[in-house]
Amino acid sequence: MSQVSDASFSEELEKQGIDGSLVLGHPSGLFVLFFTEMWERFSFYGMRVLLINFLTTAIISGSPFSGWGWDPVQAGALYGTYAMLLYITPIFGGILADKFLGYRFAVVIGAAIMTLGHLFMAFDTPLFLYLGLGALVIGTGFFKPNMTSILSEMYKKFPQKKDGAYTIFYMGVNAGAFFGMMLCGYLAEKVGWHWGFGLAGIFMFLGTLQFWFAKPIFGKVGDPPSAEQKESAKQTAATSLDPDDKPNPFTALDTILIVAMTVLGLAYAFNDPLSKIAGLDILSGLQLGAVAGQNVAIIAALVLFFFVVISRLTRYTKVVRQRMIAVIIFAFFVIFFWMSFEQGASSLVIFARDNVDRTLEGNSLTIFNIVNMLLTIVPLALITYVVAKLTKQTYGKAPLSNIVQAVCFAGIWGIAIWMLYREFTAEASEITVSWFSIMNSFFIITFASSISKIWDSKFNPPAAVKYGMGLIVMAIGFGLLAFGAHGIQEGVKVSMIWLVLAYLFHTLGELCLSPVGLSYVSKLVPARMIAFMFGMWYLAIAIGNKLAAILGGEIENITKEYSLSTFFLIFTIVPVVAGILVMLLHPVLKRLMHGVK
Template sequence: MSNISEASFSEELEKEGIDGSLVLGHPSGLFVLFFTEMWERFSFYGMRVLLINFLTSAIISGSPFSGWGWDPVQAGALYGTYAMLLYISPIFGGILADKYLGYRMAVVIGAAIMTLGHLFMAFDTPLFLYLGLGALVLGTGFFKPNMTSILSEMYKKFPQKKDGAYTIFYMGVNSGAFFGMMLCGYLAEKIGWHWGFGLAGIFMFLGTLQFWFAKPIFGKVGDPPTAEQKEAAKKLTAESTNPDDKPNPFTKLDTILIVVMTILGLGYAINDPLSKIAGFDVFSSLQIGDFAGQNVAIISALVLFLFVVISRLSRYTRVVRDRLIAVIIFAFFVIFFWMSFEQGASSLVIFARDNVDRALSGNSLTIFNTVNTLLTVVPLILITYVVAKLTKQTFGKALLSNVVQFICFAGVWGIAIWMLYREYTAEASEITVSWFSILNSFFIITFANFVSKVWDSKYNPPAAVKYGLGLIIMAIGFGLLAFGANGIQEGVKVSMIWLVLAYMFHTLGELCLSPVGLSYVSKLAPARMIGFMFGMWYLAIAIGNKLAAILGGQIEVITKQYSLSTFFLIFTIVPIVAGLIVISLNPVLKKLMHGVK
C-alpha cells in the first residue's frame, strides 16, 4: 500500500468505519482535527502572549489597559508554574483516556474545561485569573495528548500516509498560534485586556462545538477501549517471546518514592509563586542558610527521581537499557533548549515592550502595514480555501460542525479586516508587543519545508548533531540581541530588526531540535514504554519552561546590576556550550542507540 490510490484509500477508510471523503488526499477527519487544534492553539497562544505583559504592566485606575504592576520575578514565578504544569498534566490525561474515557471524549472534556478557564480569565481579577490558569492546566491534560492519539489511531493501518498527516496537523498548530497572538494581542493592547482574554475564550468554545458536532466523521476512532480489546492487549504481551516486551512492574519502593517526589515537585511548583507573590513559604522550615527551602525540596525530588530511573534501568535487557539512556541524555539537553527558547513568553515580551522602538509613522508605517496585510490575508485565504474543500466533502454528514466553522472564519476575517483598516487610517502607530511573537509561527511555516528536505537528503546529520545545531543556532539569536543591546543607556530603545532576526534564528533552532526529539523517543523506546518515555520527555520540557520563567524574571535585576546585553549573553553562552557537548557525545550516543537512525 505504499502507492495507494485515492479511491483505494477512501475505500479502506470506509472499511474502518471512518468517513472516506478526502480533502487534499487525506481523510476529512484529519482536517476536523486540524481546525480543532487550530482554535485551541489560537486560544492558548492568544492568552499566553498577554499574560506576562498584563501582569507586569502599570496599574492605571479605571483604565482598560491597567495591569497588575507586578515585578518580572513575581510574574515569572506564576507563569513558570503554569507552563510547567501544562507539560505534566497530559501524562495523567493520557492514562485516563487510554483506560476509561477514550480519546474523543477526553478531547471534548479538555476543551470544555479550557473554555471555562478562558472565560474566567476574561474577568482579570486575582481569583478568576488563578481559577482560569488552573482550569487551563487541567483541560490541557485531557486535550493535548489525545488529539495526536486520535490522529495516530486514524492512520494506524496507513503508516505511509502518517508523515504527511502530521505535517498538515502541525500547520494547524502554527496557524492557530499565529492568528491567536496577532488578534488577541491586538485587541488587548489597543482596546483593553478583557477583549484579548475574552476573544481567546470565544474561539476555544467554538472549536469545542466544531469538534463535537463532527462525531459522525470519525466512526469508532477515539472510542473507549472495550473489555475485549484490553484483554487482547494483555494476552499479546503475555504470549510474546521477546524479553523487551515483558512488563517491568513498579516495586513498592518505586511507588513510594514516586509519590514522595510527586508531592515535593508539585509542592515546589505551587510554593514558588505563593512565596514570591503572597509571601507565604510552605517550605520555610527546610531552608539551609540562604538556600531557600523550596530549592531543597525540588533538589530532593530530582535525586529521588534519578534513583528510581537508575534502579529501573538496571532491570532491562542491555539493548533496551542503552536506548533508554540515550533518550534520557537527549531529554537532559532539551532542558537547556527550552530554558532559552521560552524566553519568548517572558523576558522577550518585557524587552519588546520596554526596550524596542515600536513607534512608526510616514513611510515606515506604510511599509509595515503592507507587510502586515500580506502576513494576515495570504494565510487566511489559504486556510479558508481548505475550509471550503472540507465543507464541500462533509456538508451532509456534519452540517452543524460546518456552520460553527463558518462562524469562526467569518469572525476571524471580520476582526482581521477591522484591525488592518484601523492601522491603515492611523497617521502614526505603535506595533503591539504581541506582534513580534507571531514571527515564530511565520518562520516555522516559511522554513519547515526547507529543513525537512535537508533531513531527507544526503546531508542528514546524526541525532546528536541535530540537537547541537538546534541549540547553537537558537543561541545565535540571543547573541544578536546581546550585540544590539550592547551599550544602550536607560531610556534608549533598540531597532526592532534585532528582535526579528532573533526570532528567525530561534525558529531555525526549534526546527532542528523539536520535531527530532519526539521522533527519537518513539524510535528508541519499546512499544509498551512509549507513553512512559513521552512522559519523561514532557517532564524535561516542563523543567525547561520553569527555568525559563525563573531566569526570564531576572531581566530587570541583571540589567540593573550588569547590563541588558549581559542578560542575553547568558542565553547565548549556555546553549552553545550545551550544543558543543551533545555533538561531542555523538559516538557514545550512536553506540547506545544500537542501530536506530
C-alpha cells in the same frame, strides 16, 4: 512502502466507519482535527502572549489598559508554574483516555474545561485569574495527548500517509498560534485586556462545538475501549515484547518514591509563586542554612527521581538499558533548549515592550502595514480555501460543525479586516508587543518544509549533531540581541530588526531539534515503556519551561546590576556550550543507540 490510491484509501476508511470523503488527499476527519487544534492553539497562544505583559504592566486606575504592576520575578514565578504543569497533566489525561474515556470524549472534556478557563480569565481579577489558569492546566491534560491519538488511530492502517497527515496537523497548530497571538494581542493592547482574553475564550468555545458536532465523521475512532479491546491489548503486549526486553514491574519502593518525588515537585511548583506573590512560604520549615526550603524540596525530588531511574535501569537488559540512557541524555540537553527558547513567553515580551522602538510613521508605517496585510490575508485566504473544500465534502454528514466553522471564519475575517483598516488609516502607530511573537509561527510555516527535506536527503546528520545545531543556531538569535543591546543607555530603544532576526534563529533552532526528540523516544524505547519515557521527556520540557520563566523574570534585576546585553549573553553562552557538548557525545550516543538511526 507502496502508495495507496485515493479510491482504495476512501473505500478502506468507509469500511472502518470513518467518513471516506477526501480533502487534499486526506480524510475529512484530519481537517476537523486540524481546525479543532487550530482554535485551541488560537486560544492558548492568544492568552499566553498577553499574560506576562498584563501582569507586569503598570496599574492605571480606571483604564482598560491597566495591568497589575507586578515585578517580573513574580510574574515569571506564576507563569513558570503554569507552563510546567501544562507538560505534566497530559501524562494523566492520556492514561484516563486510554483506559476509560476514549480519545474523543477526553478532547471534548478538555476543550470544555479550557473554555471555562478562558472565560474566567476575561474577568482579570486575582481569583478568576488563578481559577482560569488552573482550568487551562487541567483542560490541556485531557486535550493535548488525545488529539494526536485520534489522528494516529485514524491512520493506523495507512502508515505511509501518516507523515503527510502530521505535517498538515502541525500547520494547524502554527496557524492557530499565529492568528491567536496577532488578533488577541491586538485587541488587548489597542482596545483593552478584557477583549484580548475574551476573544481567546470565544474561539475555544466555538472550536469545541465544531469538534462535537463533527462526531459522525469519525465513526468509532476515538471511542472508549471495549472490554474485548482491553483484553486484546494485554495479550498483544504480552506476546510482542522486544527480544532484548523483559518485564520490569514497579516495585512497592518504586511506587513510594514516585509518590514522594511527585508531592515534593508539586509543592515546589506551587510554593514558588505563593512565596514571591503572597509572601506565603509553605516550605520554609525545610530550609537548610542559606538554602531556601523550596529549593531543598526540589533537590530532594530530583535525588529521588535519579535514584528510581538508575535502580530501574539496572534491571533491564544491556541493550534496552543503554538505549534508555541515550534518551535520558537527550532529555537532559533538551532542558537547556527550552530554558532559552521559552524566553519568548517572558523576558522577550518585556524586552519588546520596554526596550524596542515600536513607533512607526510615514513610509516606515506604510511598508509595515503592507507586510502585515500580506502576513494576515494570504494565510487566512489559504486556510479559508481548505474550509470551503471541507464544507463541500462534509456538509451533508455534519452540517452543524460546518456552520460553526463558517461563524469562526466570518469572525476572524471581520476582526482581521477591522485591524488592517484601523492601521492603514492611522498617521502614526505603535506596533503591538504581541506582534513580534507571531514571527515564530510564521517562520515555522515558511521553513518547516525545507528543513524536513534536508533531513530526508543525504545530508541528514545524526541525532546528536541535530541537537547541537538546534542549540547553537538558537543561541545565535540571543547573540544578535546581545549585540543589538550592547552599550545602549537607559531610555534608548533598540531597532525592532534585532528581535525579528532573533525569532528567525530561534525558529531555525527549534526546527533542528524539536521534531527529533519524540521521534527518538519512539525508536529507542520498547513499546511497553514508551508511555513512561514520554512522561520523562515531558518532565524535561516542564523543567526547561520553569527555568525559562524564573530566569526570564530576572531581566530587570540583571539589567540593573550589569546590562541588558549581559542578560542575553547568558542565553547565548549556555546553549552554545550545551550544543558543543552534545555533539562531542555523538560517538558515545551512537554506541548506546545500538544501530537505531
